[in-house]
Amino acid sequence: MVPNQAQSWLSSARFQPFLDEAAGDHERALELYDWHADLAAACFGMVHHFEVLVRNAIDAVLGDGQPQDPIRDTWLMDFGILQPDGVKQVIVAVERLDRGKAVTRGRVVAGVSFGFWAGLFSKTYEELWRHQLRHAFPHGSVVRRDLTQRMRLLQRFRNRIAHHDCLLKQDIATRCDDMLLIAGWIDPHAERWLAERTRVPALLDARPI
Template sequence: MSSVDVDRTVVWNMLSEPRMAPYLAEAGGDRDLALDLYAWSARMSSAAFLTVGHLEVLLRNALDRCLREHFREDDCGIPWFLLQVPGGDYVEQAVSAVRHRLRALRQETRHQIVAGLSFGFWTGLLGPKYEQLWRECLRHAFPHSNGTRKQVVVAAERVRKFRNRLAHHDSTINVDIPFEIRKLLELASYIDGDAARWLEQCSPAMAVYAERPVTAEDTVVVPAKHAWPLYEEVRAYVCQSGRAFRPVQRVAFYSGREIKQDVPAVVHRRDGVEWTPESASRLRGSDDRFDRKIAAVIEASAGAWRHGRYQVFLLTKPGDQAHRQLSAPLPHSGSGRGSAFVQKQRYVSLHALETARSTGDL
């Protein structure tokens, strides 16, 4: 296919300013880069939606199979969705709407009816009103889960929200794609491990994610022999007062010849904090939640830090909405004196961390 010159200014003018504003901000005001980012976001949505589509087929077939067996469909000759299903008229209403649509197309077969029921329908069957059905039947569709409806419904609801965001063509520039794909594969693994591995292998999502045209160095990597245990205890990073940092959104920890899996967001940063029991006591009594948190950090590190003044970063913990986790720690292969990945601090993008397999990729 031959390349054709395109007047990108004309294209830009055909797109609304409000729609392009987030992309322009992310691209530092560069319209060409913003347009590239806009196109990437659409490709990202398409690639992720393809993966969600495979998961949707896997989920509905697993549930349909269990329901077919539970209601002894082969013996009675009546599809389960035409029988009285515990939990109200939700199933009847959804099936009736699909049958009405298919009847007009002369496609009203069992297979087409099952395929025509929405992703929301199938995840709805995992809700609390179907607890009886879960206990009697639906739990068998997820033999590799912990057996609780809550675990499965939380995972399914996460995927449903992600699917809806993609379907509505929302921007993906601020979506944690690696996290969403991992959660999707987690739900697939509850159904079947081989199916989940196949889904991961055929999914184009992470390959497209790696092609993002604009990535900001939004993360500082710090040496963390002592900092990592402190973070695990109190979710904070402490360093000398006055130490300069570029504006960053996250902190990553390098310890034990690897960058740790957790990449917390910076919640609050304060310099010149007095590191004494008296300071901790005063901050503990404050009405400010950051003061009280810093007091807890001082008290937790009292034995390891001398009295003086320090700089404190309060950070997120796993489970917080802004928190990010890599799929695995990033190993460092260098060896010998002075070969550590970071000596003082080093700046990278979260995107680079999420797409790397080792520090060599950074």
């Protein structure tokens, strides 16, 4: 990829941070860009496992004993559990489901955004945390505030990866540590499993520049 191709294929604005990091050296910037793509993929793989783990742990507690359908009989449509904005996000997820398929609790749990799960740890859900939600994290002396900021930062991190944004200035190691910490609060075996599989630390150590 020669300079004019980089400008055309990647856009000048996108490639510039890599050029800056490489002190203007085009070949080194390309090497860094290629490494960055591998790192982003590894980060998203870790987020994938983490997000599935968290949402299933929460659903296991809030949906304990509830049916898969109709969805109106589950916690996902219960104004006694969710704030109006939370129910609205559930409705949006329901509307996005493939037509013709049953609207089950499992499908909706899989369809709501990471922001929905992060939002459950805001101050407005303190009572939900005290009575139910804390039981999704049985392997740690955890208070709601232990999750609030971490989950919001992870939400932003996830979105940056999903939109292929530049991660060069992101504190990736801390975000990955947060995922492992929270996973351990859910199940220490899940934390170890995730730590064994992630390629992120090795890729961070292999940064070209």
